[in-house]
Amino acid sequence: MQHIEINKILTSKPSTIEITVKGWVRSFRSNRFIALNDGSTIKNLQCVVDFENFDEKLLDKITVGAAIAVTGVLVESLGQGQDVEVQVEKIEILGEADPEEVKLTILSPKRHTLETLREQAHLRIRTNTFGAIMRVRSKLAFAVHEYFQKNNFHYFHSPIITGSDAEGAGEMFRVSVLDPKSPPLNESGEVDFKQDFFEKESNLTVSGQLEAETYAMGLGKVYTFGPTFRAENSNTSRHLAEFWMIEPEMAFFDLDANMDLAEDFIKYVVKFALDNCADDLEFLENRLLQEEKNKPQAERSEMTLRDKLNFIIENNFKRVTYTEAIDILKRSKPNQKKKFKFLIDEWGADLQSEHERFLVEKHFKCPVILFDYPAKIKAFYMRLNDDGKTVRAMDVLFPGIGEIVGGSQREERYDVLLEKMKAMDISAEELYWYLDLRKFGTCVHSGFGLGFERLVQFVTGMGNIRDVIPYPRTPGNAEF
Amino acid sequence: MQHIEINKILTSKPSTIEITVKGWVRSFRSNRFIALNDGSTIKNLQCVVDFENFDEKLLDKITVGAAIAVTGVLVESLGQGQDVEVQVEKIEILGEADPEEVKLTILSPKRHTLETLREQAHLRIRTNTFGAIMRVRSKLAFAVHEYFQKNNFHYFHSPIITGSDAEGAGEMFRVSVLDPKSPPLNESGEVDFKQDFFEKESNLTVSGQLEAETYAMGLGKVYTFGPTFRAENSNTSRHLAEFWMIEPEMAFFDLDANMDLAEDFIKYVVKFALDNCADDLEFLENRLLQEEKNKPQAERSEMTLRDKLNFIIENNFKRVTYTEAIDILKRSKPNQKKKFKFLIDEWGADLQSEHERFLVEKHFKCPVILFDYPAKIKAFYMRLNDDGKTVRAMDVLFPGIGEIVGGSQREERYDVLLEKMKAMDISAEELYWYLDLRKFGTCVHSGFGLGFERLVQFVTGMGNIRDVIPYPRTPGNAEF
Numbered sequence: 022m023q024h025i026e027i028n029k030i031l032t033s034k035p036s037t038i039e040i041t042v043k044g045w046v047r048s049f050r051s052n053r054f055i056a057l058n059d060g061s062t063i064k065n066l067q068c069v070v071d072f073e074n075f076d077e078k079l080l081d082k083i084t085v086g087a088a089i090a091v092t093g094v095l096v097e098s099l100g101q102g103q104d105v106e107v108q109v110e111k112i113e114i115l116g117e118a119d120p121e122e123v124k125l126t127i128l129s130p131k132r133h134t135l136e137t138l139r140e141q142a143h144l145r146i147r148t149n150t151f152g153a154i155m156r157v158r159s160k161l162a163f164a165v166h167e168y169f170q171k172n173n174f175h176y177f178h179s180p181i182i183t184g185s186d187a188e189g190a191g192e193m194f195r196v197s198v199l200d201p202k203s204p205p206l207n208e209s210g211e212v213d214f215k216q217d218f219f220e221k222e223s224n225l226t227v228s229g230q231l232e233a234e235t236y237a238m239g240l241g242k243v244y245t246f247g248p249t250f251r252a253e254n255s256n257t258s259r260h261l262a263e264f265w266m267i268e269p270e271m272a273f274f275d276l277d278a279n280m281d282l283a284e285d286f287i288k289y290v291v292k293f294a295l296d297n298c299a300d301d302l303e304f305l306e307n308r309l310l311q312e313e314k315n316k317p318q319a320e321r322s323e324m325t326l327r328d329k330l331n332f333i334i335e336n337n338f339k340r341v342t343y344t345e346a347i348d349i350l351k352r353s354k355p356n357q358k359k360k361f362k363f364l365i366d367e368w369g370a371d372l373q374s375e376h377e378r379f380l381v382e383k384h385f386k387c388p389v390i391l392f393d394y395p396a397k398i399k400a401f402y403m404r405l406n407d408d409g410k411t412v413r414a415m416d417v418l419f420p421g422i423g424e425i426v427g428g429s430q431r432e433e434r435y436d437v438l439l440e441k442m443k444a445m446d447i448s449a450e451e452l453y454w455y456l457d458l459r460k461f462g463t464c465v466h467s468g469f470g471l472g473f474e475r476l477v478q479f480v481t482g483m484g485n486i487r488d489v490i491p492y493p494r495t496p497g498n499a500e501f
Numbered sequence: 502m503q504h505i506e507i508n509k510i511l512t513s514k515p516s517t518i519e520i521t522v523k524g525w526v527r528s529f530r531s532n533r534f535i536a537l538n539d540g541s542t543i544k545n546l547q548c549v550v551d552f553e554n555f556d557e558k559l560l561d562k563i564t565v566g567a568a569i570a571v572t573g574v575l576v577e578s579l580g581q582g583q584d585v586e587v588q589v590e591k592i593e594i595l596g597e598a599d600p601e602e603v604k605l606t607i608l609s610p611k612r613h614t615l616e617t618l619r620e621q622a623h624l625r626i627r628t629n630t631f632g633a634i635m636r637v638r639s640k641l642a643f644a645v646h647e648y649f650q651k652n653n654f655h656y657f658h659s660p661i662i663t664g665s666d667a668e669g670a671g672e673m674f675r676v677s678v679l680d681p682k683s684p685p686l687n688e689s690g691e692v693d694f695k696q697d698f699f700e701k702e703s704n705l706t707v708s709g710q711l712e713a714e715t716y717a718m719g720l721g722k723v724y725t726f727g728p729t730f731r732a733e734n735s736n737t738s739r740h741l742a743e744f745w746m747i748e749p750e751m752a753f754f755d756l757d758a759n760m761d762l763a764e765d766f767i768k769y770v771v772k773f774a775l776d777n778c779a780d781d782l783e784f785l786e787n788r789l790l791q792e793e794k795n796k797p798q799a800e801r802s803e804m805t806l807r808d809k810l811n812f813i814i815e816n817n818f819k820r821v822t823y824t825e826a827i828d829i830l831k832r833s834k835p836n837q838k839k840k841f842k843f844l845i846d847e848w849g850a851d852l853q854s855e856h857e858r859f860l861v862e863k864h865f866k867c868p869v870i871l872f873d874y875p876a877k878i879k880a881f882y883m884r885l886n887d888d889g890k891t892v893r894a895m896d897v898l899f900p901g902i903g904e905i906v907g908g909s910q911r912e913e914r915y916d917v918l919l920e921k922m923k924a925m926d927i928s929a930e931e932l933y934w935y936l937d938l939r940k941f942g943t944c945v946h947s948g949f950g951l952g953f954e955r956l957v958q959f960v961t962g963m964g965n966i967r968d969v970i971p972y973p974r975t976p977g978n979a980e981f
Contacts, residue, residue, distance in 0.1 A: 146719030239626030
């Protein structure tokens, strides 16, 4: 008999038709109530066993973590917490879980810290917390695709390995098949990458943007959604060496259209999660409340998780120029009272997380889009404004999390771009193909990047980025 | 004024409301008819210019490849090939394209070989052929997500960089930040990977399956869709060093359920393409017909591209055991007449592409699922049958393309798995986490892998895999 998934059973009406359910035992109370979970939902199915009808040896094997198949009929539940439950007629043990062995793992039914769970990342998906996070992650990923596809974007797979290292967005990982100990050397005594797989030095991509631009200039509107890499030695709760990035790129979009898109996109995916992950978000909201009870009052969130998500959907993002933001920050209390770690004293300073959070959480009390940044603190490909000193860059700042989106209108003028590349020591020869876009039918175009894990963190309320990706890669960690 | 995309305009009714369209000039006939394309569809919008109303200098700039904005009203078209056209009132040149420069590129309006297009991969997306392929690719990718999400699967991002090299599915790329010329050595004189970023030797993943299994044992049904890598020096039209793979993995699925899923899944995505890419598939079908005109009659397809896709949807995949297939092949004409390059003389032989294609194209004349392969030609994780010599493996074979899906029921028994790992020299210590799945609530489970580019090849009819991915990575090629 084919088994039925628990999320479907829990929304079914009682019936006299026999059903079979398969899943893992979460608990077995009083030799009578099995809480069964199959991953389809955070909710367990209550299976009621009349222990007198079953062999004791079989009942002994119904332990936490065991996989079982249960056959019975769905009846109305008199207990609290569920509408229906299964009256068990048959139990089959599919895979045991020795309680003595379970005791040594995070499967054991007691509180484990997130740190401990991280060490057993291959088992943590069986906990309520990680089941909820990863179901939400999956739904958010789908929402990303659905949004762009509905809006006439084409999904573009940017290359992961690249011989083009010109962007300089961050430290890169080298990809090679050369002998690691004794690589071949060329005549000048340097490593001869001509003998490597790709016949040149190759790295893992830090961004698919430049390649996405080439496709936007043919397909009009494209988006990437793929892994990107930074070999930065940052052991923080905000950084991963391997993370997933979403990068839309649109021909004929100026910065205003770019901001409109970013705001509309974020609202769509957050709403999608609220609409499609109600149970998981309820659980995560309560988890967060519990976690915050250990914090001093002042550090606790003013809003619950779902209130925060609804707040994003219901409010316009405030759009503010960098110059206006600097004025606000200069005059702000924490700046006057020297409470900022980095004091703002002049135009041109790069904003730190503390400043972004002040603007979002204290001053405007809503998501903020900062734009028109000083050219010298931004990348070479951003479009220069007529003032000659600012570029059409934008950052979307979120409460609690800081920058969630960074984007810009791209420099579409060949001469201006070439000039900037020279000034910033970026090889025009290497990037001939990027310059070609400005030679053949160039046009105003824009795009942005959103770190997917930051989004998942925001929606799930998880504080550490390592807890929103299945197998986090950080300095010293490439297990599994 | 906001511009409107051409795919929307082409399905609109004539109207007196002024609209603005932006795109790239595909042709400009008789100083009168501009064919404009913006990537939203393969179809061009005809824009009719009354040249007497425009400055000659402006008209001179309307050249192939230029980006322009056109304002006017949508009227009924009297010409062939379109229902509506734009009567142009205003033209703005957004980005010129110097005809002399264009002449040196694949943008020039003449026939270019696919090889030439590959060399200018940053521009080839502006051709009809690559626009069509990449729009179909995007739709297929979305169909993959939609299918799995509708069917209660969770999207799982398997890690790209991995310190686990135990599967042995293929040659791997090393990922490192160590000095490539003078890496640090340890006491035994070997490269000291402890000083590398991940503190151990790390590689790019060849498959996300083993990690996906860990998630299936918590979430029930998961799928991956991400890049995978093979450092094999195969300079063929069928191999890429970097390609995208789809790997569903399901708890409580046996091999039959796995086959059902693979068949249903493939039919869904192929139907999705037929339903959503009609214009592009029509174009690609004609392209293929043209291409085949240069081939001898015997090598031409019997069916058109869309007939072939419909054939897949409408027919059941024939399920045949490896043993039955060997019998058929042994008795087959090409084997008897020694026409096969590799003659089949005994049970246990690995099947070559020529055998797979004989079964599919000549013998059964439909997609075939071969299953229950000899254990010794398959991977360690496949479930051993009671005969002790075959495993619950399956391959889906397609006309023209051979293997498109490979999968299996996984060995769920701890002891059997451990035994096989020992026999095949796979480190149990390294894969402790994979063994743990068999220790804690193990269950029957299955999965398969589908190379996304093979699917795109099949649906678009493209013969070379380098033409169905934006920037192909092959030996010696990591440009862009």
